[in-house]
Amino acid sequence: MSMYLFDEQPIIANKALARALGLNEALVLQQINYWIEINKKSGKNYHDEKYWTYNSIRAWQENDFDYMSVDTVKRTFAKLEKAGYLLVGNYNKDPRDKTKWYTINDEKLEDEPEYVNEAPYDAWICKIKVADMAEYEALLTAEQ
Numbered sequence: 001m002s003m004y005l006f007d008e009q010p011i012i013a014n015k016a017l018a019r020a021l022g023l024n025e026a027l028v029l030q031q032i033n034y035w036i037e038i039n040k041k042s043g044k045n046y047h048d049e050k051y052w053t054y055n056s057i058r059a060w061q062e063n064d065f066d067y068m069s070v071d072t073v074k075r076t077f078a079k080l081e082k083a084g085y086l087l088v089g090n091y092n093k094d095p096r097d098k099t100k101w102y103t104i105n106d107e108k109l110e111d112e113p114e115y116v117n118e119a120p121y122d123a124w125i126c127k128i129k130v131a132d133m134a135e136y137e138a139l140l141t142a143e144q
Helices: 015-021 023-042 057-063 070-083 106-110 133-137
Strands: 086-089 101-104
Touching (some): 023 101, 057 070, 070 086
């Protein structure tokens, strides 16, 4: 097998989200979602009715984004925090520990359906057969 093909878990991103937010931002959101899903399955890191994941920026860079510089990872997380896509908490047992905890602001992503609809053939969620065209015509657009 070529050394450029996957023999480990690949990092992936939704193409429409990458176009809307940037590739690094889409990759970080996807990777955080990956760790949140692991925590859901194991019942860990549940606080304030959400599952969370945590790491220092350096640990994120070393373990998940080693193809990015520490500064790039730091800027990407800061951009996602500022834009409201990442929620930040501190659930550390030691009050001196300032490691940030992260979860995805699903409401922010859901409030912006144009990211999914921007390139529908690149990011299909499901295929729907319309039974009643009147119901279809009554659907709201992203602008409404």
